[in-house]
Amino acid sequence: MRTVRGVGVGFRREIAEGLLTTSRPVDWVEIVSENFIGLEGRPKELLRRCADRFAIVPHGVTLSPATAPDPAYLAGLSELAARVDAPFVSDHVCFSRTGGQEWFDLLPLPFCAAAARRVAESARTTQEVLGRPLLLENITSYAVMPGSEWDETTFLRKILEESGAGLLLDVTNLYVNSVNLAFDPHARMEELLAALGPSVRQVHLSGPTHDGQRLVDSHASAVPAVVLELFERVLRACGPVPTLVEWDARIPAVDTVLDEVDRARRVWERFA
Amino acid sequence: MIDGYLEIMHGYLVGRESESATADALERAGFAPASSPVAPGARASSSTFGVYRELVTRQWRAVLDHFFRAARTFALASSRTDDPTWDQLTLAFHQAHPPAEGNPNVFCLPFAAYLETRGCAAELVELADFAVTRYRAMHVAHGPTPVVEADVFARSYAFDVVSFSRAAEAGEAGCLLAAVPTTVVVGRSRRTGALRVVRASLGALVALSEADGSASSDELPAGLTRAMVEGERAALVAEGLLP
Numbered sequence: 001m002r003t004v005r006g007v008g009v010g011f012r013r014e015i016a017e018g019l020l021t022t023s024r025p026v027d028w029v030e031i032v033s034e035n036f037i038g039l040e041g042r043p044k045e046l047l048r049r050c051a052d053r054f055a056i057v058p059h060g061v062t063l064s065p066a067t068a069p070d071p072a073y074l075a076g077l078s079e080l081a082a083r084v085d086a087p088f089v090s091d092h093v094c095f096s097r098t099g100g101q102e103w104f105d106l107l108p109l110p111f112c113a114a115a116a117r118r119v120a121e122s123a124r125t126t127q128e129v130l131g132r133p134l135l136l137e138n139i140t141s142y143a144v145m146p147g148s149e150w151d152e153t154t155f156l157r158k159i160l161e162e163s164g165a166g167l168l169l170d171v172t173n174l175y176v177n178s179v180n181l182a183f184d185p186h187a188r189m190e191e192l193l194a195a196l197g198p199s200v201r202q203v204h205l206s207g208p209t210h211d212g213q214r215l216v217d218s219h220a221s222a223v224p225a226v227v228l229e230l231f232e233r234v235l236r237a238c239g240p241v242p243t244l245v246e247w248d249a250r251i252p253a254v255d256t257v258l259d260e261v262d263r264a265r266r267v268w269e270r271f272a
Numbered sequence: 273m274i275d276g277y278l279e280i281m282h283g284y285l286v287g288r289e290s291e292s293a294t295a296d297a298l299e300r301a302g303f304a305p306a307s308s309p310v311a312p313g314a315r316a317s318s319s320t321f322g323v324y325r326e327l328v329t330r331q332w333r334a335v336l337d338h339f340f341r342a343a344r345t346f347a348l349a350s351s352r353t354d355d356p357t358w359d360q361l362t363l364a365f366h367q368a369h370p371p372a373e374g375n376p377n378v379f380c381l382p383f384a385a386y387l388e389t390r391g392c393a394a395e396l397v398e399l400a401d402f403a404v405t406r407y408r409a410m411h412v413a414h415g416p417t418p419v420v421e422a423d424v425f426a427r428s429y430a431f432d433v434v435s436f437s438r439a440a441e442a443g444e445a446g447c448l449l450a451a452v453p454t455t456v457v458v459g460r461s462r463r464t465g466a467l468r469v470v471r472a473s474l475g476a477l478v479a480l481s482e483a484d485g486s487a488s489s490d491e492l493p494a495g496l497t498r499a500m501v502e503g504e505r506a507a508l509v510a511e512g513l514l515p
Contacts, residue, residue, distance in 0.1 A: 034374040040413035045465050062374030066274055073374065098282035102371040102379070104331040107281075107324060110303055114273040143321045146295060147277060147303030214323075 018254025110147030120162035166201035461512025
């Protein structure tokens, strides 16, 4: 099984050739699972070339762990994870499917026992089927959903305790939530690290954009300085956990994306 | 209990229930308005979930708009007052074919056939079909011999969808869709893996049919010679569309 260490980057079609041919350092990559599950042709060929060069982690967006796990999806994910010899896979604490319909979005759950129990059950099932660890990511939300009895940290802690899954801590998501829901991101990070620090297995960094009404987790810009400050705090508490820079919209030239990776790596290396 | 929550939210997300009716239903199901902040010191939960229908709608619309960029460009530029708008067409399609798979591209694939069933303008149907055909060509495995409609595709359009799509997808303003009959062979190059779209003559179509075994090499259509077919076959080989 290949080791994931250092600072990686999201492997996206727009920069795929650049990443596969660059001489600049790329420690590892994350692929969007749904872009490769069960697909032949170009995706399969890209994946083969990517696996020849990089350690790969499949990062999904449709596990929808609050919904009953889809056996066909888990089978496809299992095959993909095996094909790239993934050390772990990841997805989000959310729902993205209702009534058999996909929403192509990560929708927030109520922070309550019933939701935590279901997510934990799905996470356990996923890990059993895949035979690999699952990391679950904190998402952005624009509202605290009806039925919430706990704060988000308590909700995440219950899920991780009950499932044995690790935490993929998206630092940008925490920052975006702090802006939209008006709380201090530094205090929130301290509280989260105190409760969940040992569970943090990976970090996500990205750049948000403002749509006029709210800050959006768009992955469409450079990582803000405040996010790098929060990232440094995570590394101080958790050590040099694998870190990934995501850039998914308005994707610039590969060298610009790799400049962001280098920025993050300069912080990461201080704790390596 | 969480299944009840998801069922109620489904009714809201598909637009069947209003936000207030959804909030009432959630409360009756035991999901009262949030009483705790998301984090210590955060603003109490004054914001509502009302934003999410708008957000998910924006998401699936973005998927269709991106996949069918050329068809959308045409629809926005050419719709007559009695035509359904692009937004109306995509909404109707989403309701008729709600996405059931996580890969958003799969959701897009029946759109061209849907437009045809609805009797939409041929230009729109052809542009959508050209987008779907290119996607299919890039996402299939090559067998040892080419199979038409499995790993290589032949299309005859009444309009020059190739030039229009190229211009529209490059963001060129004011592109026009010419009523020029256009026959193309579409596939993924067996040599480079790149998409190839080749304007094809009758000779090329014959060469393609012969290669997949669906046409005999004994008889040629009137006006074609064996040398012409061989020349076209060599051209398709050079493009990587035939082995």
